[in-house]
Amino acid sequence: MKALPVIALLFCYFMVACQTINTDSTQATATEIAALPNVDCWTYRPRTIIVHPLSYFNDFIANATIAKVSIYIECLDQDQQTTRSLGFLFVHVQDPKSKSISEFKCNLANLSQNNLYWDSVSRCYRIEVPLPKDFICKFEAFLTVNATLNLDADEALTTDGTVYCPHQKP
Numbered sequence: 001m002k003a004l005p006v007i008a009l010l011f012c013y014f015m016v017a018c019q020t021i022n023t024d025s026t027q028a029t030a031t032e033i034a035a036l037p038n039v040d041c042w043t044y045r046p047r048t049i050i051v052h053p054l055s056y057f058n059d060f061i062a063n064a065t066i067a068k069v070s071i072y073i074e075c076l077d078q079d080q081q082t083t084r085s086l087g088f089l090f091v092h093v094q095d096p097k098s099k100s101i102s103e104f105k106c107n108l109a110n111l112s113q114n115n116l117y118w119d120s121v122s123r124c125y126r127i128e129v130p131l132p133k134d135f136i137c138k139f140e141a142f143l144t145v146n147a148t149l150n151l152d153a154d155e156a157l158t159t160d161g162t163v164y165c166p167h168q169k170p
Helices: 003-017 030-035 111-117
Strands: 048-051 068-076 088-094 101-107 124-130 142-152 155-164
Touching (some): 068 088, 068 155
Antiparallel strands (some): 088 142, 142 155
């Protein structure tokens, strides 16, 4: 019986200690406000894009008629989860030694093009670009990739990446 007041006092102490400073549940914190999406965009829209490490050269495939490089572009939302996108995707592949460039662009707002380039296994957009003119895939050779995803007139996401020749370790 003597322990009951002590337990009640400890219970009250823990209840007061666990209270947050913001007791008004309708008031948002700065972190919560920053996490809110803009009015004119969807919740899980891409926030960043990356050149995925799955990108590879396919000029060594026996039935390949034109030497190409397959670039995987991954779109990540605010939770760093892979997501699909709408907008214009521009991919520039450059040989850093000869400065020759191959380019690709597509409209991901067009549903048929979006489905054509979407790889449901890797959950990335897979873009095949011809190898830059005079590029020779040999030891220590690589290509630099610059990708830009224009979501709307005010927002564009960019990334840079490298695709190494099959003999080269990243």
